[in-house]
Amino acid sequence: MRLQQSMGALADRRFAWYFTARTVSTAGSVMVPVALAFAVLHIDRSAGALAQVLGVRTLTMVVFLLVGGVVADRFSRIVVLQVSHVLTCLTQALAAYLIISGDATLTQLTAIEGVNGAVSAFTMPAMMGVVPLVVDRGRLQQANALLSFSRSGLAIIGPAVAGLLVVGVGPGWALAVDALTYAVAIVCLTRVGLPRRSQEAGAPRHSMVRELREGWSEFTRREWLWVVVLAFGLTNAIHTGVIGVLGPLVATSAPSIGEAGWGLVLSAEAVGTVLMTLVMLRLRLRHPLRAGMLAICVLAVPMVLLGVAPAIVPVAVGFFLAGAAVEVFGVGWNTALHEHVPVSVLSRVSSYDALGSFVAMPIGTFLYGWLAVSVDVETLMLVSAGVYVLVSLSALLSRSVRELGRSSEDPASTGAAVSEPSRS
Template sequence: MNLRDSLGALSDRRFAWFFTARTVSTAGSAMAPVALAFAVLHIDQSASALGQVLGVRTIAMVAFLLVGGVISDRFSRIAVLQVAHLLTCLTQAAAAALIITGHATLLQITIIEGLNGAVSAFTMPAMMGIVPLVVDRARLQQANAMLSFSRSSLGIVGPAVAGLLVVGVGPGWALAADAFTYVVAIVALSRVRLPREERTAVRGSMVRDLREGWSEFTSRQWLWVIVVAFGVTNAIHVGVIGVMGPLVAKTTPAIGEAGWGVILSAEAAGTVLMTLVMMRLRLTHPLRAGMIATAVIAVPLAILGIAPAIVPLAVAFLIGGAAIEIFGVGWNTALHEHVPVSVLSRVSSYDALGSFVAIPVGTFLYGWLATLVDHETLLVSSAAVYAAVSLAALASPSVRNLRHRADEPEGRVTAAL
């Protein structure tokens, strides 16, 4: 497959404009965490202040996630996404204006970012539901790989650009740049035309729609098995990378803070490199490949405990980043091919809820365990559980046998029960 074929999904103007919108908005999102962190610290130089703002944002997002799935399935997802982008633009612009003028208070920024978090709960389900509507089924994996490549690449570049803006002109202007990207994304989304049937609103109460989404979610064994497995592995991953990693790096002179940054950059590089492969390589059994790859992520977790040094960890995290990408592309493609478009946003919101709930669990759990258990023992044990849970998911025939459906006749994707 040549380069032109690898980028074939862009030949569809609908996907090309959606890809442009996603790329531009992701560029702003990649800058936002750095800009926001320094903006908060500019107001109140304490970890608790930053924790307050980020905590409120996350809680608001989780609280509205299921509602976001229902709304995205009821109305045109492009319209939902445009409204969400507009509100994100306004909230980030308000925060930027307050900071630039020197009138910002911690309470104001906390409220604004809480609103921003609530809006993001509508963004994610809407975006997930759009992809199968703007690209041919045969190119779904390729489209997901391209979107992931954009996200991963900007995840490396965005924070660096935000850092330069913070140093050069201040955190307020970095947030203003983030706000502007959503204006461009709204314009690009206006060029995306979805099928007429997608605009048909789902009739019924919010509770009924949530029940229908839950029924669709639980009726697919492959779906809930993977979500349950990742509820465990995500908690471990967040605990190890977010808590144990910095702790080991700081207490190991051969690594240090700078070395830990290099290691995380290696993981990001592995993700980016694998997206290039996934544009050209088709996964016949996306979940089988994804869960085997997920088990490989246990390797860098174990090495962090056994051989905490920059070179072996950088190599291991490079491989781990590649493994993360194999699962990510395979998972998104499986959702797009095997879940009806009419309920896709609700199903993806239940999936996302399972992932986000695991984040605080892992953070608090490992903060506690690190004070009770020897670090090497904790990390090696965590790696073993991580691999065991990942491979255990393959015990389900529906997980290991789920196939890529690109060769089936065109038409609306139906359930694979």
């Protein structure tokens, strides 16, 4: 496939504007994990403080996810995204002001990130539901790869720039940039035209409880979906604890990494993702979930290296490989959802997906914050890596996961799932 053909999804004006909005907002967001982590550590240099802020953000997101899915299926997904972006812009601007002025406290940052977590519970289901409406079905994998390419390309320089900003002028400026990018993205979203809600859903509106039940029914009737989500509920808890909590702590303690080095390490992960995206633009995954679950085991590599070789070069190599693996799974998973789940319930199904995948993350965050002061860090990372691989591979015991193929029929037009393999 020629490069021009690989970029063909951008020929659709609706997808082009949506792609632009996502790219602009991502440009600021990729700096936030580094900036926020070290903003917290500047206030309270402990794993517990960082776990508190990150844990509360994830907890509020989990609490509101199901409501966010219903809202995104019930109302215009573009309007939902615009309102969410306005709130994110305001909260990030407030956090930036408090940090830059030197008045930020741990309680304030925890509260602000709690609000951001709740807002993201509406943003994620809406984003998942937009893509099948703004691009031709035959270009879904291509569109997902392009969105990932944009996100990952920016993530190459974002964490590194954030690390330099933290060292040079402080973490607040990275959050200020993030607020500005959301303001620009709001404008771009006004140019995305979606079908009217009657065209999109084709069914009368019911109560929120009934719509939640419908989403749950669609979620549970697909074995491949709930098996993978169950596995990720456990692995995400491990990954959040090891990379989100222990990672910055190890980085600040390792002379060869430091704050700026941690940003470079995260950028190396993005490089791996970008290079793999170029492959995914041209390669059609015949069994997207089989490839994805095998690839995701590679995320254990940086966990091992942080434990046994906390130096910038080996850790960066580990993150590079992990980034490539994440891309294989991410494109495969999003394409499977877009091809096998009806558009009318896609946001609700994706909210159950996100809830199951993220529900254990606050537990993992708080747990690793406590384990960091109770268990040897090297041992903790090695054990975590081993469990991560075992859980990931266990999903492949399901025939439905192993054999899920590509769909040639549009579930948006049929109103039902298609081309699912028989279940074990």
